[in-house]
Amino acid sequence: MEQTKKVSLTMKVVFGMILGITIGLAINLSGLNVIGSFTNTYIVDGAFYVIGKMFVNALKMLVVPLVFFSLICGVCGIGNIKTLGRVGSKSFLLYMLTTAIAIAMAISLAATVGIGEGMALESTSQFSANVAPPLTDVFISIIPTNPVKAMANGDMLPLIFYSILAGISMLMVGRKASRLIEAAEVANEVMMKMVTIVMSVAPYAVFALIAKAIAELGLDLLSQLAGYVMVLFSALMLHLFITLMIVLKVFSGLSPSIFIKKIRDAQVFAFSTASSNATIPVTLRTVIERMGVNNSIASFTVPFGATINMDGTAIMQGVATVFIANIYGVDLGITGYLTVIVMSVLASIGTAGVPGVGLIMLSMVFAQVGLPIEGIGLILGVDRLMDMIRTAVNVSGDAVVSTIVAKSEGKLDMTTYANPNAGLINVDEGLHINEAFELELANTLKKTHDQS
DSSP, X not given: OOOOXXXXXXXXXXXXXXXXXXXXXXXXXXXXXXTTSHIIIIIIIIIIHHHHHHHHHHHHHHHHHHHHHHHHHHHHHHOOHHHHHHHHHHHHHHHHHHHHHXXXXXXXXXXXXXXXXXXXXOOOSOOOOOOOOOHHHHHHXXXXXXXXXXXXXXXXXXXXXXXXXXXXXXXXXXXXXXXXHHHHHHHHHHHHHHHXXXXXXXXXXXXXXXXXXXXXXXXXXXXXXXXXXXXXXXXXXXXXXXXXXXXHHXXXXXXXXXXXXXXXXXXXXXXXXXOTTTTHHHHHXXXXXXXXXOHHHHHHHHHHHHHHOOHHHHHHHXXXXXXXXXXXXXXXXXXXXXXXXXXXXXXXHHTTTOTTXXXXXXXXXXXXXXXXXXXXXXXXXXXXXXXXXXXXXXXXXXXXXXXXHHHHTTOBOHHHHHOTTTTOOOHHHHTOOOHHHHHHHHHHHHHHHHHO
């Protein structure tokens, strides 16, 4: 008898997302999500919130050890400090290039459409911008005074610096450090397996995350800010499916259609969590096992990109700047728009790793071009939903740059890239425990216990 074909984890996650949107809309449109109601207290802010938050915490739990061990393995795998510098330079320049293209395209689209002209919306919420640190402080903080504290706080730039320095030091020590390097490789494999375990519950968590977001947002805010939302969504999709794919094709010669199919896992997780950092474990796994990028490249480019690559956020800044300028009747002119582009690219570095980075960057841009910062209050209502979409674009940009750099360095497995089934997760196999090894380990522990 022919076995029933099992549904892949990706499809289960997509089903969970669709079901979450459906249930969330039903709750919102029916009025069941009134504050203090049973549905709001025990389902939306209860079960949905707890399940979603636990899943996001589980992903964040993996980030620091995964980045640490993966970067050490990556540096040791490259084996050459000059090559590491070349990889870093290529990654940085490509990330800055795509960010600049993203915001220029967003401003052009928003200015052409003329969103916000003739509108008389009133801000329903106050916005107080956090203060972004000076660029000098950002550079200084790259070197951690306490690496353990940097790991505990999840500070990505200091963590990346320390991990690279540790890997380089192991290379310089040479043969004596071989066991330490092997231990890091084993730890990295353990962390990747942990990613598989956490992802096995993803369909349920994605359902809870999406259902909660849609139940709270609904369609009212979208209808009020329809022009802004549609232009921003269009700009994000243009960048994802046109700009990034052209960059991929021009710089690597690889097939964009294959890339789009394989990046779906990371995009869904980025959309659900609205956090590039939280999605690092999934992005790393996708880039390495689905795309065929060597770990020595991916372990550097993915965490680096999650920290400084702001394609989606830059697009939001461009569209929001035009939108708010039109509402307040401010004519920015060519000089103002060029200032926005330069500021956004620089801010993507200067605010790296700062919580609420999108709105902080936007407040910096507004201040520079003379727009009222309180205007951000007009778009706060839909920012959560749009943040989910632009995070998916950011993660896609990380994967594009990782693939391009790997191809240029001869570190891309073309067989894996061309294989549509490469790296697909089989949850049953992924969670399988080797019973023979389990028994052997139990006997070894028993003997050790008896001897003591």
